[in-house]
Amino acid sequence: MLVGLIRHGLTDWNALGKIQGQSDIPLNEEGRKQAALLAERLKHEPYSWDFVITSGLLRAQETGEIIAASLGIPVYDPDSRLMERAFGQVEGLTAAERETLWGLDWKLKDLGQEKDQEVQERALAFLTELGERYSDKNVLVVSHGGLLAQLYRALYQDKFTERIGNLSLTILEKDEQAWEPRLYNCLKHLQE
Template identity: 50%
Template sequence: MLIGFVRHGQTDWNALGRIQGQTDIPLNENGIRQAGALAERLLSEPKKWDMVVSSDLQRAYITADIIANRLEIPLITGDSRLRERSFGEAEGLTKEERINRWGDEWDRVASGIETDGQMLERGLSALKELSLLYNERNVLIVSHGSFLAMLLHKLCEGLSDERLNNLSYSILEFKDGLWSPLLHNCTRHLEPSLK
């Protein structure tokens, strides 16, 4: 089984450096173009996806819808377990605003921030269900940066936990009970010569 992981396209809050968390921010025009660029890349590659599963937040779901429509594959109803980490009262603030308000340890001080354990629990639950339901299929998951970085790092020890860019594309293969990375944080489809 192959699982592809895609971070949603850009939003205005991404462009402004505002942390989104579970605030439901739409894609901006650039984010819509980015989703189209990945869809075109996937259409031209031999590796074919059987379906797309997405977070239920609109920036991920619309990204997934653009891809699913272009590839002519089913888009499964949005799954709240694939949402971004809740950043509580820090949502909507820039890094500078967060540090000014709570200091460098803002992510430990601001209230309402979902823990790594909570986020991993729901993410691994969704992944286990997908691997049981669709173990003979290749599934593309569209989700969020912090969520995907933590999930990928958990599944593949030693995999870089670098920041995932908007519309980054990663692929893991599940074989003999283990996940192994085939591609990680690739944004080749966003290069100007490929648009």
């Protein structure tokens, strides 16, 4: 089984440096173009995909729909466990705004943000269930940078720490014991 983990395409809030969290922000035109570029890449890769599942937030859902339409595969019902981390009071704020309000260590303050462990638990629960239910399928999953970063941390500790780029592709392969990374945070479809 292969799972292709994709961070949604660019939004206006991404471009402005605002934390989106669970705010339902749509893709912008650049984000739509990014999704089409990844879809085109996936058409020419040596493996095929059976379906797409997304978080249900508009930016992830739209990314998934663009890719699925291009590949001619279905989009399954969204799964709320794929939602971005809730960021509480910091949602909608830029780095400068966050630092002005709460200082450089704003991440250490309790501002209503979801804890790392909570995000990791729901991401791992999703991946475990996906592996059990669809062990004979190859699945594309469209989610969010914060959730994906916590999933990779839960699976691989500090092996992968770089920022998850918009429309990045990570491919994990399930063997009997674990999820083995075949590709990590790849953006070559945006650089060609």
